[in-house]
Amino acid sequence: MTFKNEKGIHTDFKERMTYGDYLDLDSILNAQHRLSGHHDEMLFIVIHQVSELWLKLTIHEIQAASEAIQSGNFDSAFKKLARVSKIQNQIIQAWDVLATMTPAEYLEFRDYLGQASGFQSYQYRMVEFALGYKTPHVLKIYEKDPELHAMLKEAYEAPGLYDVAIEALAKSGFDINQEVLERDYTKTYEANESVEAAWIEVYQNVEKYWDLYELAEKLVDIEDWMQQWRFRHMKTVERIIGHKTGTGGSSGVGYLKKVLDHYFFPELWNVRTKL
């Protein structure tokens, strides 16, 4: 028997799963522990947690998109990659909320963070790994946690989304150098002429290679948004801490500017000049 109030809404949840049960809201909503007790620390914690949740979905979608590309199911991959871009858009907007925090407000609780820093975000590194940028330092950070370490190592050693896209080029008959197809996935991807030649051919024959062309543009979207996220992070950090060193021990803004120079899918950007 079910109980409903006059608006037709269920009111008897004794035997039923509630909204909160399903979403495990008790765990999520009780995970904001302000160490300083300062008002603005809540914003700082929530922004990071929200970003980590979106990163979780990003990893989930990229993994599924990679599998779809491997099995030649391009439409399904495009749907997932389009979702990744929308998520990226969301986390970029989050900087607007964080930028309402002034340097004085941040200083109220900064010392409580100790050496904790987004630099140690293992999900962020998993996204970078999936995009072919292999920075192993996070493996060292999580050495003491065998389960997490094993998960990170697996992601570190796996081919990235771009490797899978290059395989798709080879499967479509493009002459891709063997050294690229058999490359060491623990190394950051580096540009290769045979891959660039293949993408040029794709962009010059859009109708013929529509799936590969659309895949290329979806990858460019993701890289573009990733760079915009990095840029907004760098500028928001400059606005809040100026050129102080980071809690994670880096030079701070100087370091964040430097990572902006990295290209995930270099040939797809070179193609723009070569066409």
Ligand code: HEM
């Ligand atoms: C007041 C806000 C913030 C400040 C002052 C700040 C500062 C910094 C600094 C200085 C670094 C360089 C590493 C270090 O020395 O610590 C860094 C790295 C990082 N931060 Fe933030 N951050 C802030 C907010 C965020 C938010 C909201 C996220 C979202 C998850 C985030 C994610 C990251 C990531 C992923 C890195 C590593 C970047 C890389 O290695 O390329 N940060 N942050």
